[in-house]
Amino acid sequence: MLHLSFPNISHKSEYLAMISEWQAFEVTPTSPRKLFSWETYEDFLEIVKKDITDNPHGVNSTLFFFMDDDTILWAIQIRHSIDHPNLSLEGWCGGNIWYGLRPSARGKGLSKKMLQLGLIEAWKLGIQKVLISAHEDNIASWKTIESCGGEYIKTIPDEGKSLKVYWILTDI
Numbered sequence: 001m002l003h004l005s006f007p008n009i010s011h012k013s014e015y016l017a018m019i020s021e022w023q024a025f026e027v028t029p030t031s032p033r034k035l036f037s038w039e040t041y042e043d044f045l046e047i048v049k050k051d052i053t054d055n056p057h058g059v060n061s062t063l064f065f066f067m068d069d070d071t072i073l074w075a076i077q078i079r080h081s082i083d084h085p086n087l088s089l090e091g092w093c094g095g096n097i098w099y100g101l102r103p104s105a106r107g108k109g110l111s112k113k114m115l116q117l118g119l120i121e122a123w124k125l126g127i128q129k130v131l132i133s134a135h136e137d138n139i140a141s142w143k144t145i146e147s148c149g150g151e152y153i154k155t156i157p158d159e160g161k162s163l164k165v166y167w168i169l170t171d172i
């Protein structure tokens with residue numbers, strides 16, 4: 001069954017299996033190893049725990065594994081606020097949510113469910129609408145956003161690319 005789960009030590013072997021898959025497919029900024037500089041899985045757990053109340057980047061966030069039973073399909077991160085120049089509507093529009101699937105889980109229509117589950121968690125955190133953005137060339141991402149009720153706001157330039165920016169109401 002598809003669900004979100006807060007990372008804990010019981011996920012360690014599954015997580016490491018996912019990391020080895022990633023090394024075989026690609027090393028991009030979406031790889032967990034690129035997102036979190038950790039030495040051990042235990043370090044990674046400390047980072048995600050600290051991010052909830054004491055995020056070093058200034059805005060607290062909660063990361064959940066997106067899972068199919070015991071298999072980690074990867075993760076969705078919910079930033080508790082967008083009160084930061086990199087995240088705000090007036091700034092870089094990074095928004096409240098980041099999400100990603102491991103390479104072997106892509107192209108199967110799973111992203112919509114992941115984002116829907118993330119929206120429920122955002123609602124539980126008291127966020128009534130989330131700001132979320134995707135590059136225009138990341139068609140799978142902005143289509144996922146639109147299929148989850150994303151209301152288009154604007155497109156802004158971003159380092160030679162275009163970033164599409166949306167609001168999504170969480171009480172859906």
Ligand SMILES: CC(C)(COP(=O)(O)OP(=O)(O)OC[C@H]1O[C@@H](n2cnc3c(N)ncnc32)[C@H](O)[C@@H]1OP(=O)(O)O)[C@@H](O)C(=O)NCCC(=O)NCCS
Pocket residue numbers: 030098099100101102105106107108109110111112133134135138139140141143144147
């Ligand atoms: C973004 C991501 C989670 C999407 O997951 P995915 O499994 O690739 O997407 P899906 O296969 O579910 O496709 C989503 C939709 O986009 C459509 N789509 C995907 N690629 C497409 C393309 N090249 N042209 C047209 N439509 C496309 C799919 O048909 C689907 O539409 P539907 O819901 O109407 O059927 C995944 O690609 C990923 O992890 N990417 C790396 C991380 C990332 O970019 N995260 C987002 C940051 S904004």
